[in-house]
Amino acid sequence: MAVAQRRPILALCLAGTVLCLLPGQGFVGSPVGRLSTSRVVARVGAEYQERQSPRDADLPFDAAAATGDTVDVSFKKRPFGILRYTPGNGGKGAMVQEVIGKSRYPGDPQGQGFAAGVKGGWVVKTINGQDVQTEDFNTVMDLLDDEVADPRFSKSVALAIEKQGGRKAQPAEAPIAITYATIPGYEWKGEVLGADWEPAHR
Secondary structure (H helix, E strand, C coil): CHHHHHHHHHHHHHHHHHHHHCCCCCHHHCCCCCCCCCCEECCCCCCHHHHCCCCCCCCCCCHHHCCCCEEEEEECCCCCCEEEEEECHHHECEEEEEECCCCCCCCCHHHHHHHCCCCCCCEEEEECCEECCCCEHHHHHHHHCCCEECHHHHHHHHHHHHHCCCCCCCCCCCCEEEEEECCCCCCCCCCCCCCCCCHHHC
């Protein structure tokens, strides 16, 4: 009888061990927390290019040549929905390269760029009235404070700030008024992100 009674107890112990080892399950079958893959504002221009690596389609440009049509856009909050910027020749100025191709709901911060019609190839001319067209790229990025990065970059961002001796500029106050300018004759060949684009596609 003693052996017969121990068998059900042993079976229950084994079953509990298996449940604990199953992926995504804890005690009582509750899900175990997973590493978030959501994007957060990185808040830094330091080593931006290392995190947002250039693409083959990126063409060199001279920010000072952005003397064409201008467009004024006001962003209520960060992030703006602009995924990537690139510096001009000599590390001066900043050009929009990738804009999230949808607004998920009314007031979606990451849909602001799309809703305002911001396009790749536009150069940042002014930020809250300050002329930054030929300013150092890292300074422009710190003023914009608009990088959307993987949270895993947080430590490398801190090290990058320390390495360059602090931020180049403090973030511009929101709402942020930005004037973009085009470069006459410049042919932008970057990627237009469709409505079905998701961060996992990068």
